[in-house]
Amino acid sequence: MNNLRSVLSVLLLLCLLPITFNSAQTRTQWQNSPDIERRVEALLKQMSLEEKVGQLNQYSYGMPTGPSTGRSAVEEAIKRGEVGSFLNVTDPALSNKLQHIAMEQSRLKIPIIFGLDVIHGYRTTFPVPLGLASTWDANLVERVSRIAAQEATASGIRWTFSPMVDIARDPRWGRIVEGAGEDPYLGSIMARAYVRGYQGETLGGSQSMAACAKHYVAYGAAEGGRDYNSVDMSERQLREVYLTPFRAAVNAGVATLMSSFNTINGVPGSANDFTLNQVLRREWNFRGFVVSDWGAVGELIPHGVANDLASATRKGFLAGVDMDMESNAYFKHLANAVKTREVPQSAVDEAVRRILRVKFALGLFDKPYVDEKNAIATLPSANVAAAREAAEKSFVLLKNEAILPIRSGVRTVALIGPLADSRADMLGAWSAQGKADDVITLRAALEARSKRDGFKLVYAKGTEIRGTSDSGFAEATAAASQADVVLLALGEDSSWMTGEAGSRAFIDLPGNQQQLLERVAATGKPTALVLFSGRPLALTQVSSKVQAIVEAWAPGVQAGPALERVLFGDASPSGRLTVTFPRSLGQVPIFHSMLNTGRPAVGLDLTRPPTNGNEKFKSRYVDEQNVPLYPFGFGLTYTSFEYSATQSSAQQTSVVELNAGRGQVRVTADVKNTGSRVGEEVVQLYIGLRGTSVARPVRELKGFQRLSLQPGESRRVEFTIGRDELAIWQSGTTYKVEPAELTIWIAPNAESGTPTKIMLK
Ligand code: NOJ
Numbered sequence: 087m088n089n090l091r092s093v094l095s096v097l098l099l100l101c102l103l104p105i106t107f108n109s110a111q112t113r114t115q116w117q118n119s120p121d122i123e124r125r126v127e128a129l130l131k132q133m134s135l136e137e138k139v140g141q142l143n144q145y146s147y148g149m150p151t152g153p154s155t156g157r158s159a160v161e162e163a164i165k166r167g168e169v170g171s172f173l174n175v176t177d178p179a180l181s182n183k184l185q186h187i188a189m190e191q192s193r194l195k196i197p198i199i200f201g202l203d204v205i206h207g208y209r210t211t212f213p214v215p216l217g218l219a220s221t222w223d224a225n226l227v228e229r230v231s232r233i234a235a236q237e238a239t240a241s242g243i244r245w246t247f248s249p250m251v252d253i254a255r256d257p258r259w260g261r262i263v264e265g266a267g268e269d270p271y272l273g274s275i276m277a278r279a280y281v282r283g284y285q286g287e288t289l290g291g292s293q294s295m296a297a298c299a300k301h302y303v304a305y306g307a308a309e310g311g312r313d314y315n316s317v318d319m320s321e322r323q324l325r326e327v328y329l330t331p332f333r334a335a336v337n338a339g340v341a342t343l344m345s346s347f348n349t350i351n352g353v354p355g356s357a358n359d360f361t362l363n364q365v366l367r368r369e370w371n372f373r374g375f376v377v378s379d380w381g382a383v384g385e386l387i388p389h390g391v392a393n394d395l396a397s398a399t400r401k402g403f404l405a406g407v408d409m410d411m412e413s414n415a416y417f418k419h420l421a422n423a424v425k426t427r428e429v430p431q432s433a434v435d436e437a438v439r440r441i442l443r444v445k446f447a448l449g450l451f452d453k454p455y456v457d458e459k460n461a462i463a464t465l466p467s468a469n470v471a472a473a474r475e476a477a478e479k480s481f482v483l484l485k486n487e488a489i490l491p492i493r494s495g496v497r498t499v500a501l502i503g504p505l506a507d508s509r510a511d512m513l514g515a516w517s518a519q520g521k522a523d524d525v526i527t528l529r530a531a532l533e534a535r536s537k538r539d540g541f542k543l544v545y546a547k548g549t550e551i552r553g554t555s556d557s558g559f560a561e562a563t564a565a566a567s568q569a570d571v572v573l574l575a576l577g578e579d580s581s582w583m584t585g586e587a588g589s590r591a592f593i594d595l596p597g598n599q600q601q602l603l604e605r606v607a608a609t610g611k612p613t614a615l616v617l618f619s620g621r622p623l624a625l626t627q628v629s630s631k632v633q634a635i636v637e638a639w640a641p642g643v644q645a646g647p648a649l650e651r652v653l654f655g656d657a658s659p660s661g662r663l664t665v666t667f668p669r670s671l672g673q674v675p676i677f678h679s680m681l682n683t684g685r686p687a688v689g690l691d692l693t694r695p696p697t698n699g700n701e702k703f704k705s706r707y708v709d710e711q712n713v714p715l716y717p718f719g720f721g722l723t724y725t726s727f728e729y730s731a732t733q734s735s736a737q738q739t740s741v742v743e744l745n746a747g748r749g750q751v752r753v754t755a756d757v758k759n760t761g762s763r764v765g766e767e768v769v770q771l772y773i774g775l776r777g778t779s780v781a782r783p784v785r786e787l788k789g790f791q792r793l794s795l796q797p798g799e800s801r802r803v804e805f806t807i808g809r810d811e812l813a814i815w816q817s818g819t820t821y822k823v824e825p826a827e828l829t830i831w832i833a834p835n836a837e838s839g840t841p842t843k844i845m846l847k
Pocket of ligand 1: 151152173379
């Protein structure tokens, strides 16, 4: 029997191996295809300098997504071969019209590549990326991105400016909503999932679009959380944290990257020779192309590293920015810079090669037009189930004093708040072709359910999202008073307060929503808050007043049905935080992988002044605790889980073996569903290293697994830890495992778990 089993497993492995191998290969092979290289070289030989520079320009046509600096008379420009790409063309008839000009009236017939911000869906709007990350479900994120690619390519979009893989640790920054949160390991898993979904098995597939990892790099570390602001950080932090998800995207075969607006140690991301030429090209061997962010080449002037557009052109281009988005700088100045020998001709050739390589890989030369009949005109019903599933899995239950799920047989439910029925706000920042009309709100879903289940629904808006008038409070409290349970739908508006240029200096509930919440809570009715936000909010004053909190982010077109199912227990909440929720704004930045300091402080008693030096001289606030309100990885379910202590396969292991890529540490823990409902747990693996050459984070996430467990069911979870998880950056491109004491936690979040220790000798 055992023999039969091993024969079968070998056969299975043999069948699977070539598939995984080939799949990984086809996904990246566009970079080294002899056929593509031959066609690129043949074309390059025929191009004039002006036509080469033409390929390096991108213009916005249609809805602007930045301050307009673009050019007019684009049709003539296409004929002259001056446009390599357009962004924001969403009408397939228009894209075909422009493409026909390029393919029929320009000398060399080089197709245009059309790009768009397809960030979390095209027509079918899924949860915002921070919500998608909260699912901790890479397969789901890949599926969602695949659907986005299918819908967008049907309209002629073969390039998306996604994924945003910026690590973000400051909730003030509006763009925290566009990424996967604070952690480089999770960020890398998500980066890979998006790239695989968008680019499919092969870039040449008609439903594949080139992905664009952005914003390269460290944009998420903007000082003070103010958008576009400067960044200053050590090379260690850059390499170990902020570059990590970009590297994962490059390894997954991402076709393009977008250079960022911010400075990095004084040098703007869009003029940064170190990050672009050194790290991306020389160290990582990236063979795709880099597009600047909108106007970022021109912005080298206000940054102060260029005096005029001509020097901005030289600096951006020589640093490795291949395509100029909307600065109109390369168009005006690059050819001249080549003529005056300030820019070598060979550098222009190389940039053109990179762009043509991607255009050939996408199959644009062979199939430049989109079939207008296939364009998505209405919400595709086949994709609605995926939108609901993604939303359901993205919700994070932060607090629950036994009021959720709402019990069947409830007689009256009050739904109160400005987000209960706001279709547009459910779409979230960057909704591509998402339409508010496609959204089913919480109010609509509850109305349908109230008819099915026979309860009474009372609705009151209460206030506006950023409202100051309390004229709706009386109606709201009257609604609450007659209810058995109150649902408060509060939070942020998604277009103004979140996303690009949506930084906030306060991270409380906006307007007078806190007052509304307090008035409703004063009725004494059991109250659950459904929070719609694009960032962690400081919820200390909120959580003390309500019995339950569901963080719902911006859930997309299926917001209402997904919420209604979770609130009534048809589905269980299973999301986990990928960003730390602070107790108060003053703790920011706060994230799970901080260092320990020489004077760590735990268990502070803030109710009395410190009585002696041992209590006082600590790394602490005198008026706030150090711990967050809800830690990274946290999220409740409708059941409970118990973890055994973490167990390891050995007490010590050899650093030499680990560095050779051979040694591995195996760790396990038993996880049991101790409640009475089936539930999904995200089991997380954290490590900490002591005794190393540099101080390491208290904890670093290095793995996770999603499990579904029946009531009473227990499962042994196993992880292996090797070189990739343990190596520490030394200098240049060198990483090494060092002798150390390794602590390992298999835990439900970043602040719990019973660890085991292993010596790395
Ligand atoms: C500026 C944003 O920073 C970037 O993320 C986006 O892709 C471009 N505009 C294009 O819309």
